[in-house]
Amino acid sequence: xxxxxxMQAVRENLRFRRVIPWLFLGGVVVxxxxxxxxxxxxxxxxxSQYAAVSSIFVFHILALISAILTSTILNQEVENKTIxxxxxxxxxxxxxxxxxxxxxxxVVAALASINAVFASAGVYHGLSGNSFLIKDIAALTVGAFxxxxxxxxxxxxxxxxxxxxxxxxxxxxxxxxNMPGQMSYLSINTYLQAIAQHPSTxxxxxxxxxxxxxxxNSISTSTGYITMIVFIVVLVVFGAGWFTHFEFLPxxxxx
Amino acid sequence: MITATNVxxxxxxxxxxxxxxxxIGPGITAxxxxxxxxxxxxxxxxxxxxxxxxxDLRVFGLEPFANPDVYRxxxxxxxxxxxxxxxxxxxxxRYLARLDGMSASVGNARTDEVIDMVGMSERANRxxxxxxxxxxxxxxxxxxxxxxxxxxxxxxxxxGLDPVGRREFMDLLGGLADQGKAILVSSHILFEVEQMxxxxxxxxxxxxxxxxxxxxxxxLIDTHPHQIRIETDEPRRAAALLAELPxxxxxxxxxxxxxxxxxxxxxxxxxxxxxxxxxxxxxxxRGFSSPDNNLESVFKYLVEx
Numbered sequence: 001x002x003x004x005x006x007m008q009a010v011r012e013n014l015r016f017r018r019v020i021p022w023l024f025l026g027g028v029v030v031x032x033x034x035x036x037x038x039x040x041x042x043x044x045x046x047x048s049q050y051a052a053v054s055s056i057f058v059f060h061i062l063a064l065i066s067a068i069l070t071s072t073i074l075n076q077e078v079e080n081k082t083i084x085x086x087x088x089x090x091x092x093x094x095x096x097x098x099x100x101x102x103x104x105x106x107v108v109a110a111l112a113s114i115n116a117v118f119a120s121a122g123v124y125h126g127l128s129g130n131s132f133l134i135k136d137i138a139a140l141t142v143g144a145f146x147x148x149x150x151x152x153x154x155x156x157x158x159x160x161x162x163x164x165x166x167x168x169x170x171x172x173x174x175x176x177x178n179m180p181g182q183m184s185y186l187s188i189n190t191y192l193q194a195i196a197q198h199p200s201t202x203x204x205x206x207x208x209x210x211x212x213x214x215x216x217n218s219i220s221t222s223t224g225y226i227t228m229i230v231f232i233v234v235l236v237v238f239g240a241g242w243f244t245h246f247e248f249l250p251x252x253x254x255x
Numbered sequence: 256m257i258t259a260t261n262v263x264x265x266x267x268x269x270x271x272x273x274x275x276x277x278x279i280g281p282g283i284t285a286x287x288x289x290x291x292x293x294x295x296x297x298x299x300x301x302x303x304x305x306x307x308x309x310x311d312l313r314v315f316g317l318e319p320f321a322n323p324d325v326y327r328x329x330x331x332x333x334x335x336x337x338x339x340x341x342x343x344x345x346x347x348x349r350y351l352a353r354l355d356g357m358s359a360s361v362g363n364a365r366t367d368e369v370i371d372m373v374g375m376s377e378r379a380n381r382x383x384x385x386x387x388x389x390x391x392x393x394x395x396x397x398x399x400x401x402x403x404x405x406x407x408x409x410x411x412x413x414x415g416l417d418p419v420g421r422r423e424f425m426d427l428l429g430g431l432a433d434q435g436k437a438i439l440v441s442s443h444i445l446f447e448v449e450q451m452x453x454x455x456x457x458x459x460x461x462x463x464x465x466x467x468x469x470x471x472x473x474x475l476i477d478t479h480p481h482q483i484r485i486e487t488d489e490p491r492r493a494a495a496l497l498a499e500l501p502x503x504x505x506x507x508x509x510x511x512x513x514x515x516x517x518x519x520x521x522x523x524x525x526x527x528x529x530x531x532x533x534x535x536x537x538x539x540x541r542g543f544s545s546p547d548n549n550l551e552s553v554f555k556y557l558v559e560x
Contacts, residue, residue, distance in 0.1 A: 001354060084304065084335060087304055088331045090323040091323060247306065249299075
């Protein structure tokens with residue numbers, strides 16, 4: 001039963017129409033910028049170039065993919081009214097939510113990792129020689145689960161959650177890490193950058209702002225991991241409890 | 256199987272169902288009511304999608320809300336016409352079979368079985384997006400029967416089915432009821448449910464107006480004069496002949512001049528006498544209708560009663 005929920009959600013998220021925009025974004029935008037990044041950052045070494053492309057494109061696209069794909073966990077089912085077929089089956093609601101979340105987050109992590117590979121291939125003109133790629137993939141995987149948990153909870157709490165999620169992905173996650181003081185600790189991206197441990201962008205403030213690296217980030221890798229794991233567990237447990245306890249009806253029917 | 260005790264459900268300031276008390280056991284029971292009467296709300300309460308605001312609702316002695324133990328024994332065919340449109344009918348049913356806890360092989364076999372039962376074997380491999388309304392109804396019914404449930408709830412299941420499909424569907428339900436299963440069918444068409452069952456629950460504006468045998472409700476209706484409109488080429492001769500028949504309360508000519516409108520008591524006796532008049536006295540009738548033989552009139556009579 002759990003396997004069926006998981007595999008159906010994976011297949012749903014890997015549908016050609018869903019995946020192709022992200023592959024296109026990675027294959028054209030990320031790869032294109034990565035191959036020509038020296039134009040924007042003359043004289044920078046390969047590591048700095050990759051770090052800039054990864055922070056500016058790959059990590060922001062991660063939030064965007066997650067905001068959009070996470071809607072398939074629940075919101076899309078509620079909007080399409082197909083939720084009724086799932087809620088009247090002998091499956092504990094928490095399992096339904098958890099395995100769909102798991103599947104969705106893994107797909108998001110895979111798509112984001114492909115973007116990281118494109119960025120690496122563009123900068124290094126191949127797949128070897130990039131010591132940051134593995135750390136980035138780890139950070140992107142943690143990020144997929146963290147954003148997934150957060151957006152899933154938003155989806156449980158609000159109607160039209162996609163708007164809130166996109167605002168968070170584009171607005172909050174871009175602005176907050178650049179804020180002074182300890183505000184940057186309120187962003188998921190800050191912790192992901194702590195896990196990735198990208199090199200500094202140097203004195204280029206514009207690049208730092210685009211990379212969401214203007215704010216203070218003295219978080220260690222282990223603190224980044226621990227914080228994200230606690231964050232994910234708390235949100236998923238809370239979300240599962242909420243989904244089990246409350247009614248979920250198609251919007252117009254509930255009004 | 257289902258016991259409702261003072262069950263009410265509010266949507267904010269709007270009442271969905273109000274103080275429902277009933278018991279539903281094996282066999283086919285029709286849940287009858289006009290649109291907005293609260294049928295779907297009651298079904299959603301029974302299927303555990305909603306919680307009662309007040310009162311106690313039990314299915315198999317258990318609270319149904321989000322309760323897998325209840326869903327193991329319950330099948331539900333919802334009113335909605337929404338599916339995973341990119342799935343084939345077979346894949347859709349197969350997926351729900353897996354959610355019912357069946358292994359892949361058992362799920363596949365059972366999927367084939369129920370798809371065959373609803374007459375969709377040859378069309379089940381097409382995408383649902385291309386299905387007609389009737390085919391969608393059949394697939395919904397198939398998924399409700401997957402796990403051979405003891406209780407099946409069907410919300411407006413005959414919508415979109417052609418006459419042959421309706422007949423097959425009713426026969427199928429009859430067979431399931433004969434196996435001792437409880438089947439609750441909601442509808443807003445009295446004629447439709449009359450062909451399925453004699454056992455009714457009548458909902459009106461959220462309240463349970465009447466429960467029990469259709470005959471009792473029919474006889475209550477029959478205490479009121481029935482309106483009957485008879486279309487004929489010779490209305491004056493028809494009026495003269497009809498005036499001799501029993502139970503006529505009033506009679507008038509239609510404005511069009513080619514019909515007679517009657518009010519009769521005990522319509523069954525009147526219809527027998529009318530048939531005799533047609534046969535014995537050669538009265539020609541072109542059309543025949545009973546404008547108040549519908550659910551709205553039933554509710555009007557019951558409310559007045």
